[in-house]
Amino acid sequence: MLYGSIEAGGTKFVCAVGNEDLEILHRESFPTTVPAETMAKVIAFFKKFETELVGIGIGSFGPIDIHEESPTYGYITSTPKLAWQNYDFVGAMKKEFSVPVAWTTDVNAAAYGEYVFGHGKGLDSVVYYTIGTGVGGGAIQKGQFVEGFSHPEMGHMLIVPHEDDSYKGNCPFHGNCLEGMAAGPAIEKRLGKKGADVPESDPFWTIEADYIAQCVYNTTLMLSPDVIILGGGVMKQQHMVKKVHEAFTNLMKGYVKTPSLDEYIVTPALEDNAGTMGCLALARKVALSA
């Protein structure tokens, strides 16, 4: 018995299969090009395991249609990646594999991985952010994704520009929203080099930490979760979590008594496996409830 996982990101697709204990047995990545090409590789990957496959979990870049009663349920909808606009992802998988398919956003899948296996284990309410090429967020409360007319798009929340930051932001919609100011491309355009090449001593990291702390502050006030997990490339800078803690404390000014910051604002326990583990766990959930 095997579970399948598809982490469908804007740059690459990571496919994996796991056993009953959700141990990852095989994993392969394919570049995200056009559906015909990328999906052929995805389907070929899972065809090798078809006889044992009992469920597939997909965490996809978005926006996506998550409403089961909608005629376009399972589609990627208005993505700027034109080749993937209105692509029937779940339908493509269901056509090839007669197993239940779980369908959510890539960041929700990572949140679910941490909820089941990582820093959210045993907690009621978990929020996960990825701060990298873009900024995305997902929230889970008592096993349910926080959602309504659609899935959240937390990365585009408003932030207050830092007084020492003259950058105007690069979000094509909102300019200086969180993603426009704090995602990897904004760092690179602002400083002329990638974040990974910006030394710890650069004063910019104080500005970046302030933006991330504003996000964590708003999340605390809006959702009051048990834990906020910060993933993605920017948070691989080891010094960032502490800077975010400091900036968060300065913003909150003691108004809300959160759990200890070392347990409340953390990086992913599963590191880069959160998405795959979340998709496997969702595959198991959908298979068991089918």
Add this chain to the structure above:
Amino acid sequence: MLYGSIEAGGTKFVCAVGNEDLEILHRESFPTTVPAETMAKVIAFFKKFETELVGIGIGSFGPIDIHEESPTYGYITSTPKLAWQNYDFVGAMKKEFSVPVAWTTDVNAAAYGEYVFGHGKGLDSVVYYTIGTGVGGGAIQKGQFVEGFSHPEMGHMLIVPHEDDSYKGNCPFHGNCLEGMAAGPAIEKRLGKKGADVPESDPFWTIEADYIAQCVYNTTLMLSPDVIILGGGVMKQQHMVKKVHEAFTNLMKGYVKTPSLDEYIVTPALEDNAGTMGCLALARKVALSA
């Protein structure tokens, strides 16, 4: 068979009893002074109906302890109203009445009222804000309050100061957070008169609408609810909803396709009864599940 409702606000307590159909039969208000005085009136009110009372729903000003396993569950905790700090509200009611008691924030109760009887009826995900003496928010998804380590404190989210507004904000914690810039006292301190006396033509309302729209924008991105209900004194200005719609459209710039704004950003269907109706519905829920 009667259900009891206590809307415990910072200015007044509204007590009510309703029948099986949650029709309000009796209602009385008492000023919020000190617990000994106010609660004596609350208890005397319900004693008149004690033989028929089967459950009580309380929506209280906060912060409050909502964790059932906590030793201070049912307490008002670190409120600036010193006489009510660490007050065991649920304990005081349970001591006098041997019926199940539901316990949540005042704004969650109003959200629940709209969820069961108002603009949230039949929807999965509802957010309610009150914009008056303070700003508070509550969210419900599939019958559960959105919460984690505590209840939300949405009114203190960060907002970007409007370019035509030089007011520095009056939140004692955060200065120019949403409550510090947009609640009734901030309007009065800024303009030298109460919001109710500021004419529709005053350009300030465009600024106020921008702040409320920032709140609605962030809420849309964080929770993606089915409806956002705006209550409280400020929204009694009939012209405000339309101004908020316009400001929201300007902020969102088409990024997220929300439901039609006339159905998505609305004032309470229950008007000032949302809190009482919510408490009655919570009383019924807790009585039926006891």
